[in-house]
Amino acid sequence: MDTFSKTIECPHCGQHVSFQFDMSNGDQDYYEDCSACCNAIHLNTHIDELRQKVELKVDADDEQIY
Numbered sequence: 001m002d003t004f005s006k007t008i009e010c011p012h013c014g015q016h017v018s019f020q021f022d023m024s025n026g027d028q029d030y031y032e033d034c035s036a037c038c039n040a041i042h043l044n045t046h047i048d049e050l051r052q053k054v055e056l057k058v059d060a061d062d063e064q065i066y
Contacts, residue, residue, distance in 0.1 A: 004054065011060040013037040021045055023054055 002024045007016050015036035021028075027047060031040045044057040 006056060008041075008056075008058050010034040010036060010039070010041060011058060012039040012041070017041070019043070021054070021056070023047060 003020060003022050005018055005020050007018045009015070010017050012034060013036055015034065017034055017036065019032060023045065028043070028045045031042055033039065034041055039060070042059045046055040046057075047053075048055055
């Protein structure tokens with residue numbers, strides 16, 4: 001599975017937004033703007049080789065991880 005699409009809920013405005021993911025480059029960590037409110041959404045993808053699944057984590061750009 002190199003590419004897939006997923007509809008997520010924007011952590012800022014709650015609008016459902018659809019994104020295309022290209023997993024041919026492995027794990028990714030990047031930002032995309034919400035098409036409804038234009039705020040940045042932090043997207044983190046990880047390929048779980050053991051389960052043969054892609055894990056997707058979504059959060060607002062203003063959240064901090066300690």
